[in-house]
Amino acid sequence: MWYGDLIDMKLYSDDGEDLYVRLAGSELDSSPKRKKLVLILALTVIPTTLLLFSCGYCLRKRKNEKKGNAGGHARESTYGNFSNVSVKSSDLPLFNLGDVVIATDDFSESNKLGEGGFGPVYKGTLRNGKQIAVKRLSRNSGQGIEEFKNKVALIQQLQHRNLVRILGCCIQGEEKMLIYEYMQNKSLNYFIFDRTRRVLLDWRKRFDIIIGIARGVLYLHHDSRLRIIHRDLKASNILLDDEMNPKISDFGMARIFKGNQTQGNTNRVVGTYGYMSPEYAIDGLFSVKSDVFSFGVLLLEIISGNRNNSYHNPDSNLMGHAWQLWNEGKSLDLLDSSIADSCPTNEVLRCIHVGLLCVQENVTSRPTMLSVVSMLCNEMAIPPPKKPAYSNKKNFMDADSSTSGAGSYSINEMTATEVHAR
Template sequence: MLSTNTPLLTQISAYKSKDACRNDLKPQDVPGLHFFEMNTIQTATNNFSLSNKLGQGGFGSVYKGKLQDGKEIAVKRLSSSSGQGKEEFMNEIVLISKLQHKNLVRILGCCIEGEERLLIYEFMSNKSLDTFLFDSRKRVEIDWPKRFNIIQGIARGLLYLHRDSRLKVIHRDLKVSNILLDEKMNPKISDFGLARMYQGTEYQDNTHRVVGTLGYMAPEYAWTGVFSEKSDIYSYGVLLLEIISGEKISRFSCGGKTLLAYAWEFWSENRGTNLLDQVVADSCCPSEVGRCVQIGLLCVQHQPVDRPNTLELLYILTTTSDLPTPKQPTFVVHTSDCESHFRDLITVNEMTQSVILGR
């Protein structure tokens, strides 16, 4: 067992070593994390039946389960063919077990048996935000007050990750499908497999392996591998504009315009109120919607220095203070040449992507 005097980040690095990625991770290595028996999880999920399947992610499937005491759980089952996913499995175990906040999903435990690697979470009865936002029937259930609450809740979770937790965490894969909703429609940030953590005042790093989801990645991260608090802010801005409009960044195209270009056009013409999803227009406060559109545009500024940090973000979301005027964001142009070039870097689909950048 590691000494309690070992710096926290050093402990985490040790947990994530190649030895720990095999079967010798012990309960004492991650204090407070429950280790489940495989037969317990098999019974809870009806042996991972299709009827219990909640969804499919980049590195495995998620199932609903019920323990013998009646407690409902969500089980992420790592695909046995995903070698890359094993690192992210370890990352999520050691990271999220150290984090506690009402706007972060809570991990209950894990199971490691043979080639099986499972993460067990609290069950979110309303699943993920995209199941409401992009469904023609269910989107009406999240009116503007609910959407504004979700917008603020995500920002509070980010503030905790970036500034208020023992670890300073860059999520690197903030997107609508990674926002879970509890029974009261409160948002919880999930999926920390790609997250990176820091100590002290360190807030920027670079990588040879860019990971994330097309449409949400900040320009400096997608093209150079540099990531920071501000790259999460960019992803948040995209997410914010999706919540307002009810439109998906990867699918939206209106007259050849991207969602960011569309939002900029509306903000330039009428301060953005027309961007709101019309099925919830009757429930909105126009000035609040316009302010959120402007904040979203500030978050997706091309230069990181022009984006708010997380402290500033929560402040401008919860006050009526004056806002800076955003510059026109850099848009992805919908041309065959541009799309072909980008496909050389990243396979375009809706799952988390990675690409090796040469130096």
């Protein structure tokens, strides 16, 4: 490339001047043999590089999928099928680990509210004074980061006055934490099963709690954007705010259904004995009617103040006792004696009636939550109940041994741990 006029250098010297020109190496040797060699190298090196890159990408993707699926059915059983639903998690509130550590005083025992199968729960106070509840998930959960974010984003979309509100999450390294609103009055089992504290829940408050739980489950089954089966309804998962309003919590085992899907099955049964429907405990089949069964057990527990799976009668559980009293025309004897003198008889009998309908052994005989709410809130004709599942402890233990003895089914025993929630 020349700038200006091209001048013959001989004009400046008799012997001429040396002129140095910088060229590419390929310009110096343009022989056919060299051109052929360059072409061969280009046609082999480039495709080989692309092939190696593609193989490496596929292997890494497969490795991540295997890591995300660690534990096989265990992941499905502990965190539910949230991975098949697409949501945007870009707006998901993420808490800084340092802020959470400060809020919980480095997860001190004095701030520990309880511990379940998925990890401990701590009370925390943010710098702005807002109180929170932090669920620190166990590290062996087998759940990937993206699936965890997806689950939290989905739960955050559930907006109902009878569901605990999730504020966000904290993800750093192997740490995965859920941040919830703090419930001042802890959980329902903190009151209902304590001889001293149960008197604080008179019939009117108990009835309001029953209705609130029913409406929360109805929202999950029918009114939310996706049909959600909780699969772990129990007294310790019903939290109470400062006005004793019930809020359903802990969606760790929840399953999401799309469209008109109403039931599913699993190879790994998880939950808490005493609340599990027979078709789920024995065969791994679950549906909206599984939650109805759990609600029925919870309803009878709230009325009586007794746990179903630790009822004082050695030959019967709470459901069997309620069924016997129903047949003898003595259903009011089921009522907690601490509040028996101040209860509207018809309302109590209607609640017991609905509870027995919910715990029937036949799935098709159980009402939907829509019918449950209608029957509880209105004076209407209600069909007579049939014999409940596990009507005696022998049947219950048979279901227990049948479930645990099956090769493909097992119980996540950790989830039976009683949680003293916030």
